[in-house]
Amino acid sequence: MTRSFIASFLLLPSLLAAADSADVIIYGGSSGGITAAIQTARMGKKAILIEPTQFLGGLTTGGLGATDIGNKKAIGGMSREFYANVFKYYNDASKWKQETREAYFARKPHGNTGSEDTMWTFEPHAASEIYDAMLKPVEGSVTVVKGERLDLKKGVVKEGTKITKIVMESGREFIGPMFIDATYEGDLMAKAGVKYHVGREANSVYGEQLNGVQVGHSHSHQFTKNVDPYVKPGDPSSGLLPGIEKDPGVEFSGDRKVQAYNFRMCTTDDAANRRDWEKPENYDERWFELALRNVEAGDERISWAPGWMPNRKTDTNNNFAISTDFIGQNWDYPEADYETRAKIWKAHEDWQKGLMWTYAHHPRVPKNIQAAFQKLGLAKDEFTDNDNFPRQLYVREARRMIGDYVMTEKNCKRLEVVEDSIGMGAYNMDSHHIQRYVTKEGFVRNEGDVQVRSRPYPISYRSIRPKASECTNLLVPICLSASHISYGSIRMEPVFMVTGQSAATAAVHAIEQGTTVQGIDYEKLKERLLQDGQMLDFESPPIPEVSSFKKASLPGIVLDDNDAELTGFETEGHTTPGFVEQGYRHDNDENKGKSRARFTPSLVKGGRYQIAIAYSALANRAAAVPVTIHHAEGETKVTLNQKKKPDGENGFQPVGSFTFEAGKSSWVEISNEGTKGHVIVDAVQWLPVK
Template sequence: MKKIINNSVILLLLFVTKEGQAQKIHKAYDVVIYGATSAGVMAAVAAKQNGTSVMLLSPETHIGGLTSNGLGWTDIGNQTHQKTIGGLTLNFFHRIHRYYQNAKAWNQETLANYREKVTNSIYELTDSLMWTFEPHVAEKVFNNFIRENKITMKLNQWLDRQHGVKKENGKIVSITMLNGDTYSGKVFIDATYEGDLMAAAGVSYTIGREPNSKYGETINGIETQLTKGNNLPRGIDPYLQKGNATSGLLPGINADAGGKDGEGDKKIQAYCYRVCLTDATLNRVMVAKPANYKKEDFELIIRAAQKGVKTFWKLSPLPNRKTDSNNDGGVSMDYIGMNYDYPEASYLERKKMDEAHLYWTKGLIWTVQHDPGIPADVQKKYASWGLAKDEFKENEHMPYKLYVREARRMVSDFVMSESYLKGDKTVPESIAMGNYNMDSHNVQRHVTAEGDVQNEGDVQIAVEQPYPISYKAIIPNVKECTNLLVPVCLSASHIAYGSIRMEPVFMMLGQSSGIAASIAVKNRKDVEDINYTELEKKLLSSGQILSHSQK
């Protein structure tokens, strides 16, 4: 908690002092990338390798986004889907494999021990690929990419979202940070999870769930009937005092679903921390009861356990007896309904929401391990797990970055929707392949007509086969901006984004955006006007997978 509060103080100082600072003008770059997520790093590498000068700006002090913040159990779908991963992204997983071939990489178990844990799974180790990894190892690999390609990168650079984007004739000329630093460029790439540069540049976007009618979809919007997985057992009382509606609802529960199935709303799927736990005694820090713990905030966990729920988070095995502990079940790591304002919130407001998610995560773990209302067999299952001491050392061993699954989504002339993912419509100008389920985590908890509490919004519908993602989905409307690429908060409906939003896909889209940016710079073209045939040729030569015929 201390580290997060300190970061908030730093941000506050930036807000207070900026007005009195002289603006620092940096030299111009061909390509300026805001956001050192996995997509941002790959965009920087691709742009640099294609002969353009690059500046990579990171708000955070640690790079790699969620890939280096606990998401080590990679979302790859299945063995068939693995074949859609190419280029720099595939190289990333080759590098992970090489790292773990060294016996010195193993300090809590051996490679042979770990191999047994993932044998007969989609994460089974091959001769040259490894899909799972510790957070600090992923960050090390990303930093090696930066170092080897001699990319100029600056950390702790926070965009002035109110006044920091200068545009002339439909182009971004420069962007200014809260500390007064200014960076000019020919092409800009917004690689953030939140879409802050895109929004500040005046590009159209949306937040929340579209109604099914918007794009002719069937699984968008409110979906009470489809929410079957990751739900609560029926019959859980939603009130502070069981059976007493006048006592008020438990925290985080809405009186109803807010509309009919298929209708849109402005709510977004839940966020969480991808916590790295371990049962290795010498590398373990047990989670303490939060100082401001209120039992009513965690009462739903106890009631669920007493209704027979046995699983409260995943223990997906990472090397060295660690886990990627993601959400699993009806009440788990996801802090459902507590992130609706996050996309548009100020930095300080986001930090408060980060802290609230941190409180939920630690409170969940402590409650399951210690509350007398939790059955003994459940407590025994989770009793040995604590935070990994050698991860996230600057943040009390909790991830530096909250898992922002979805925030703003650009609305361009072309929108990836359910029909494109299902193959009912042809995707033009492919720049990468997606493959994962159309996957939305729960969006809210509500009281049902029967008077109990249920989750709503968890939709997991498989795509029949991998699908292309269009270049048109990462470029804005030409009337809004002509030198911006958006590989993360791209133009997609809520349910389509639920499939696209996987880290390997973001990495591939980042690489494609970096190559596209270099073409635009060299040919002095708007990003909307570059020749796709030229782009396609460069993507293929870089190892990107663009169609089924390449597999």
């Protein structure tokens, strides 16, 4: 053995132990992590992008192709560049395999017209290809490291308030003057000693109205039938079915519970590319008994929301009472160790696969529901390295930092406007359900869903940096400082791209100015953000004071869309104000002649009643919506022009007065037969005529 070989061998351990270094160390290869890495390189610095898994892009490449935006004007910088690249990608005819570009846009897909210079829907593999193309020009300045997880026990080393290095489970170390936590979980932030919150704050904490327990608010994605929650129906002593709580908690109080997670499945109706739903090996019917009881009770809504992506694929999301959200089974996830998270992750996968098989094949499920779920199956050409199932769990919220400034619903409503913007949010304040519970009447209900309009609003730089007393060289663009309900608006992938890019800009400024992330010159940061095309603020029309009406506050007998017997009308809307309760249904301008909603009142007293119908008017509505009134003297047919604002009070349009018998023999039915445009189903009012 030569002396030089021996010397090299002796040096090898020290070489292996040498830390990787760069100007900015980014932990988390999410959409925000990618934009942070690219921005660092574009500003002339070196970045290391560390991703614990083997793929980049988080939810954007993990199935969430139906981009939730709100007002598109709010999206700027590299985020808009990404969506412009999606547009360019699909202008290539070779990218269309299962359909043509023209056929796709003819279906009016989510958020797209086909005539803009951006596109907001895409297949998972397309997002990966686009990110790879965006990273390629900076590959000399960005080092991508995959498969390395932060050591949760000794992974962050600090000197005072400064992180000096981070250590992976493998022992690999990374050093640099600046760090960015771009994970959905906020592990780096937490292990750096930065204060954070998990769950819902009470309304009283930040002077909000939409935070905390929301039993009185949860009307969307709700049970419409009375479903027994007990193992042995009618017998409380037999215990509750899995996933149901006895008590939801005190209204508006805080808790440690987080909104539900799911997987955004990419399905297709193309027979050659579709996988049939398979029964999981560890299928446990106890978990699906509630879904079976719900359909047996008469809820025949199709409980998922498959938004159409190119090439006859979907981004499939949660919808209605029991769907892909695994409600209440993720509360431990944010602060859990990797082993516990893996178990929670697997339980979510088992739930979703088991539910799909149940709805598609279980003999207790009605044939029409089975047929709807059999029509779509996992796309064989997506997630080929993961048995065609999404690789990313939709962690809708986990930890949220408590920084110098906490974004709240006051910001989302523009009641409070910050002056140190790094980008904008624009989507609804949107929380999915958080728990299932038993009502005092002994039936199961969902709780936690809130969907309330926001105005486009600026996001504070102070909300992505920790307090100076806690950490001075860390930025947190995803698990940023926000209340539960405001985070429900901020937590959108295009916004994370914006905040990730802005975080990197701030990190580079801190290096160049020789200061901390708290000490940089905001005016210089603002100048660079604007130079890079970031949208920092613009004025938008106020949200109408009355965006919804409560049934209890309205005269007469009012039945909401949740009270109707629905065939079709599966899409829920919440964005156009003036609706009754928490939203309305519409037909998405599709399946004409196949959707109807029948409202059947229980009239204590017969007599003459004026019928009025509530709908939210808009230019894309149908001008001649057929309505049938079944009354004591026969049937009367009228049409509604839903482009025109209702003439009556409280958003109702009177359509005539009729005589009705006591009981449940009368009804009003709205259909989409022969219509052009969106047909809206909101509420019907029976008002006694004196």
